[in-house]
Amino acid sequence: MNPSTTKPMSYAAVAVAVILAVLLPWFAPNQFYIHLATVGCINLMLVLGLAIIARAGQLSMGHGGFALVGGYVSALLSMKGWPPLLTLFIAGLTAAVIAAALGWIILRLRGVYFVLVAFAFSQIAVLLALDMSSITGGANGLVGVPPISIFGYVLRAKPQFYPFALVCALATLLLTWLLYRSPLGTMMAATAENQRLTESSGIDTHRVQVIAFTIGSGIAGFAGALSTHYLRFISPDSYTFWESVSYLTMLVVGGRDGVLGPVVGVLVLTPLPELLRSTEGLQHIIYGTMLVLCLMFVPNGLASLVQTWRSRQRVARTTTAVVAEEVT
Amino acid sequence: MSMLEVDSLKRSFGGLVAVRNVSFEVNEGDFLGLIGPNGAGKTTLFNVISGVLRPSAGTIRFLNRNISGQPANQTVRQGLSRTFQAATLYPEATVIENVARGTLGASLTGLSSGFLSRKWRVNAEEKAYHVLDLFGLRRRADLKARELSYGEQRRLGVAIALASEPKLLMLDEPVAGLNPEEAAELASVLRRVKSERGVTMVMVEHHMRTVMGLCNRVVVLDHGTLIADGTPAEVVSNPLVIEAYLGKEAVDA
Numbered sequence: 001m002n003p004s005t006t007k008p009m010s011y012a013a014v015a016v017a018v019i020l021a022v023l024l025p026w027f028a029p030n031q032f033y034i035h036l037a038t039v040g041c042i043n044l045m046l047v048l049g050l051a052i053i054a055r056a057g058q059l060s061m062g063h064g065g066f067a068l069v070g071g072y073v074s075a076l077l078s079m080k081g082w083p084p085l086l087t088l089f090i091a092g093l094t095a096a097v098i099a100a101a102l103g104w105i106i107l108r109l110r111g112v113y114f115v116l117v118a119f120a121f122s123q124i125a126v127l128l129a130l131d132m133s134s135i136t137g138g139a140n141g142l143v144g145v146p147p148i149s150i151f152g153y154v155l156r157a158k159p160q161f162y163p164f165a166l167v168c169a170l171a172t173l174l175l176t177w178l179l180y181r182s183p184l185g186t187m188m189a190a191t192a193e194n195q196r197l198t199e200s201s202g203i204d205t206h207r208v209q210v211i212a213f214t215i216g217s218g219i220a221g222f223a224g225a226l227s228t229h230y231l232r233f234i235s236p237d238s239y240t241f242w243e244s245v246s247y248l249t250m251l252v253v254g255g256r257d258g259v260l261g262p263v264v265g266v267l268v269l270t271p272l273p274e275l276l277r278s279t280e281g282l283q284h285i286i287y288g289t290m291l292v293l294c295l296m297f298v299p300n301g302l303a304s305l306v307q308t309w310r311s312r313q314r315v316a317r318t319t320t321a322v323v324a325e326e327v328t
Numbered sequence: 329m330s331m332l333e334v335d336s337l338k339r340s341f342g343g344l345v346a347v348r349n350v351s352f353e354v355n356e357g358d359f360l361g362l363i364g365p366n367g368a369g370k371t372t373l374f375n376v377i378s379g380v381l382r383p384s385a386g387t388i389r390f391l392n393r394n395i396s397g398q399p400a401n402q403t404v405r406q407g408l409s410r411t412f413q414a415a416t417l418y419p420e421a422t423v424i425e426n427v428a429r430g431t432l433g434a435s436l437t438g439l440s441s442g443f444l445s446r447k448w449r450v451n452a453e454e455k456a457y458h459v460l461d462l463f464g465l466r467r468r469a470d471l472k473a474r475e476l477s478y479g480e481q482r483r484l485g486v487a488i489a490l491a492s493e494p495k496l497l498m499l500d501e502p503v504a505g506l507n508p509e510e511a512a513e514l515a516s517v518l519r520r521v522k523s524e525r526g527v528t529m530v531m532v533e534h535h536m537r538t539v540m541g542l543c544n545r546v547v548v549l550d551h552g553t554l555i556a557d558g559t560p561a562e563v564v565s566n567p568l569v570i571e572a573y574l575g576k577e578a579v580d581a
């Protein structure tokens with residue numbers, strides 16, 4: 001999304017969407033909808049993290065691994081008595097530090113090699129969680145993770161947790177938007193589009209990609225921890241390879257450009273399996289068919305439909321201006 | 329004063345020596361032409377100087393600093409930019425965004441700046457518009473780069489390199505693939521850039537009319553070795569150069 005074309009109309013649309021999200025608990029028919037919305041908020045953070053990495057031109061297949069690390073760090077520390085509100089941030093920081101160290105080494109690897117190493121990392125994270133059973137509880141995971149409490153107000157039930165998850169998701173959204181508008185975000189987009197040219201414009205593209213990987217994975221760590229304190233449980237199955245794939249699917253279906261893509265992807269794909277549940281055995285077939293159709297007809301994601309419409313207007317304006325200039 | 333000193337530079341790929349013991353200097357204000365038959369090692373020499381490839385031996389000094397083998401992005405920030413043979417740009421970004429991205433490396437102090445203020449973008453676009461004016465591309469500013477004609481894309485490629493405010497600009501075959509009018513237009517743009525911005529230039533080019541019309545000095549490379557260095561008139565009458573281009577019989581004839 002090019003910020004310079006953002007119109008007052010877009011701001012109004014954002015305001016309406018935020019108000020609807022805030023009011024959701026009042027018009028939700030039952031608590032299941034609130035649960036879905038909370039999961040959506042957590043998914044949004046994870047997909048935004050992935051989008052930031054993709055913005056700099058890299059595909060992370062290990063995104064779930066960082067969420068898993070964040071979840072375990074926050075669970076273990078809070079079970080030792082640390083305040084969960086603090087351990088959430090420690091979880092994000094831990095994931096970011098691991099990503100920075102890993103990224104410094106593996107981002108020298110281009111394309112498919114980076115994908116493979118990131119994938120291997122997420123597998124190692126799962127295996128470590130299984131094998132270090134004296135600390136992590138092995139395959140049983142950790143049960144009874146303390147809930148988050150804010151100044152003594154404990155977020156135990158769904159209607160209490162949802163506002164906190166929404167605030168976290170909106171804050172991530174805002175930060176991502178600010179990042180994309182900043183010089184660093186511009187360098188990330190430039191690196192993704194033409195790394196050689198960006199390098200010869202005096203930008204250290206390796207550093208830009210490591211920073212993007214660090215920020216994106218740090219967000220994943222925070223979101224993984226948030227989810228762990230919501231479900232009050234984490235196990236090696238919480239974030240497997242398939243979770244990494246599903247975040248990637250949300251990003252691709254929604255769109256990789258701008259912050260609108262992840263929002264659309266999460267809004268469409270988080271409730272979809274639930275909506276299809278009534279079709280019994282057909283749900284996976286319908287889900288798969290919808291993905292294939294999306295990739296065939298809107299390869300740049302559903303959000304690109306909005307951008308196509310916008311750029312048509314832009315070209316029309318420019319053409320009119322050029323013609324007017326050449327006529328006079 | 330000498331701006332770039334290349335001393336006994338060598339680069340080999342396995343057993344193939346692409347650049348062999350090459351030494352030359354570029355003085356401030358020069359427009360140096362680098363010519364030679366196909367496969368002479370011109371582009372390799374370019375890539376080694378600009379930091380895309382590491383030298384196998386020898387040194388490169390730019391503004392009295394040793395830049396041999398340092399990463400390309402650092403060399404650019406010190407004031408040495410280069411363009412690429414093919415049209416190298418950001419095809420999906422607008423023309424103004426292409427050039428604005430070119431300004432970032434040279435003008436920013438840190439990566440954490442500009443998160444809340446939009447001043448950096450105003451500055452970047454202002455600089456970019458100046459460059460677009462110089463290249464006659466301002467009217468195309470809001471189009472996507474891939475929507476430009478080939479000639480305009482080549483000009484945009486040079487504009488992006490100039491946006492990093494280099495002291496020395498190295499052009500890799502800037503007029504290759506352009507028709508005579510487009511080539512003449514680009515040549516006049518380069519002349520204007522040189523006089524208005526005082527940029528020293530080095531150009532690899534096959535198009536002899538462009539080289540003779542623009543360059544005050546020419547160096548000739550053949551099989552990775554430097555065989556001539558002088559004014560365009562001196563170089564074209566040099567028997568070694570004629571031999572490299574036309575063969576030994578042509579010299580004897």
